[in-house]
Amino acid sequence: MTHRISVVDSHTAGEPTRVVVDGGPDLGNGPLAGRLRRFHEQHDRFRRAIVTEPRGSDILVGALLCAPVDSASAAAVIFFNNVGYLGMCGHGMMGVVRTLAHLGRLQPGSHRIESPVGPVGCTLSEQGDVSVENVPSWRKAADVRIDVDGIGRLAGDVAYGGNWFFLAREPVSTLDMQNAAQLLEVASRIRRAVNAQGFPEVDHVELFGPPTRPGADARNFVLCPGGAYDRSPCGTGTSAKLACLAADGQLAEGRTWVQEGITGTTFEASYRTSGTRIVPTVTGRAWITGEATLLVDPADPFAWGLPPA
Numbered sequence: 043m044t045h046r047i048s049v050v051d052s053h054t055a056g057e058p059t060r061v062v063v064d065g066g067p068d069l070g071n072g073p074l075a076g077r078l079r080r081f082h083e084q085h086d087r088f089r090r091a092i093v094t095e096p097r098g099s100d101i102l103v104g105a106l107l108c109a110p111v112d113s114a115s116a117a118a119v120i121f122f123n124n125v126g127y128l129g130m131c132g133h134g135m136m137g138v139v140r141t142l143a144h145l146g147r148l149q150p151g152s153h154r155i156e157s158p159v160g161p162v163g164c165t166l167s168e169q170g171d172v173s174v175e176n177v178p179s180w181r182k183a184a185d186v187r188i189d190v191d192g193i194g195r196l197a198g199d200v201a202y203g204g205n206w207f208f209l210a211r212e213p214v215s216t217l218d219m220q221n222a223a224q225l226l227e228v229a230s231r232i233r234r235a236v237n238a239q240g241f242p243e244v245d246h247v248e249l250f251g252p253p254t255r256p257g258a259d260a261r262n263f264v265l266c267p268g269g270a271y272d273r274s275p276c277g278t279g280t281s282a283k284l285a286c287l288a289a290d291g292q293l294a295e296g297r298t299w300v301q302e303g304i305t306g307t308t309f310e311a312s313y314r315t316s317g318t319r320i321v322p323t324v325t326g327r328a329w330i331t332g333e334a335t336l337l338v339d340p341a342d343p344f345a346w347g348l349p350p351a
Contacts, residue, residue, distance in 0.1 A: 045338040047092065050144060052137040054328040055307035056273035059137030060092060061105045061119075063145065065336075069120075073111060078120050078127055078158045081106070089122045090347030091338055097347070100124045100270040103134045105141075110156050116148055116164075118156035124268035129159035129177075130204030132277010132309075132324050136172040139164045140328040159204060171327050174277060178319040179203040179285040185211070188235045193228065200236070203281030203322065206243045208236045210250060217251035217261050217304060222271060225249065225304075229265035248279045258302040274326070275303035280311045281322040288313060288320050295320075 047065035051058065067085035069077040081089070091097065093104040108118040119138050121128040128134075138155065142148035143166055152165045163175035183200040186208070190196060198210040215221060215228050229247040236244045245267040253261045264272040264279045272279070280301045287293035299311045313320040338345045 044340070047088075047336040047338065049092070049334050049336060050141045050330065051332040051334065052140055052328045052330050054133035054136045054274050055303060055309065055326050056305045057133045058102050058273075058331070059105055059131075059134045059141075059328070060098070060102055061107060061138055061141040062092060063107055063141075066106045069108065071109070074108065074118050074120065074156055074158045077108060081120060081122075082127055087346040089127075091345070092336065093122065094124050094347040096344055097336055098124070100268055101266075101273065103128070103131055105131070105134050105138050107138070112154075112156065112161075114154065115156050115161065116153040117142060120158060123266065124270070126267065127158075128205060128267075130157050130162070130278055132174055132176065132204065132279075132281065133272070133274045133326065133328075135162055135164060135174045135277065136326050136328040139166050139172045139174075140170070140330060144330045157204075171325055173323055173325040175321060175323045176277065176281045177204050178316055179281045179313075179322055180319040181285045181289045183241070184286075184289065186236070186239075186241070188232070188239050190231050190235045193231060196232070198232075198236075199286045200241050200244060201282035201285045203283075203285060204278035205246050206241075207246045207248050207279055207282040208232060208241065208244045209248045209282060209286055213251045214249060217249065217263050219304060222304070225263050226265065226269070226271055229263065229271075230269070233265060246276075246279060248276070248283065253300075253302045255300075255302045255306060255308055258300045258308055261302040261304070263304045271304065273303065273305050274307060275301040275309040277309065277324045277326070280309050280324050284311055284313045284322045285320055288315075
């Protein structure tokens with residue numbers, strides 16, 4: 043029989059999210075990290091069917107709604123993309139909040155949503171903006187020197203903001219949409235070098251340059267794990283940036299940092315200190331773009347997505 047998967051699509055500052063509201067795999071109960079492992083080990087074909095071709099694309103991030111462990115939480119969510127699973131996703135969490143509101147499951151106000159890497163505080167304003175109080179973030183290594191094929195030696199920081207990032211300290215190319223293909227190649231080479239030189243956990247690379255929007259503090263270009271670039275300013279990447287700024291004493295607690303993305307959209311962010319780490323809050327806006335029922339026909343040779351390249 044044809045299997046049906048109900049989804050709601052949105053974009054946050056240009057970056058798409060597809061939220062699975064019904065028809066996803068049964069992952070049972072218990073801690074979300076365990077359910078994520080079951081998703082990966084037993085039901086990975088659902089991931090491929092939802093976000094990869096022929097139904098999805100390399101830039102699409104999926105979000106599977108789950109029953110929360112704590113009944114006080116509004117929901118739980120597991121994020122995934124074209125190559126695997128994400129601990130957290132800032133733009134995706136904003137998309138989840140707007141989707142829950144669109145479905146009538148959540149009203150403006152403060153809520154808690156569980157992720158595999160910890161609970162996240164979310165506030166939906168009456169105007170539709172979403173503020174995400176992310177998981178604790180920190181810088182693991184400062185001023186890391188790497189040798190990059192075809193580029194030479196450059197420096198950057200390794201930091202965690204819900205995902206692992208290498209944040210380049212100096213511009214390596216002009217951050218412009220017309221240079222997207224070149225920026226992808228540069229960032230991919232940087233990631234390979236970082237992984238080979240002692241940081242295999244890094245799967246995102248963040249490049250920085252001067253802003254083009256009035257009031258913005260910097261512009262970024264973010265390479266995602268599956269080889270695409272983030273169309274938004276990247277919520278977890280902005281969190282990692284704040285961790286580095288805080289560690290260097292360049293951004294005071296509570297002060298707003300405006301992060302511009304490669305498409306010109308912006309997130310506003312600030313942090314509070316929690317022990318040796320920071321807790322960032324990132325604010326942006328998501329827009330609902332569609333509702334759909336995905337059909338998985340067992341007779342279709344690509345029912346569960348195209349085979350991996």
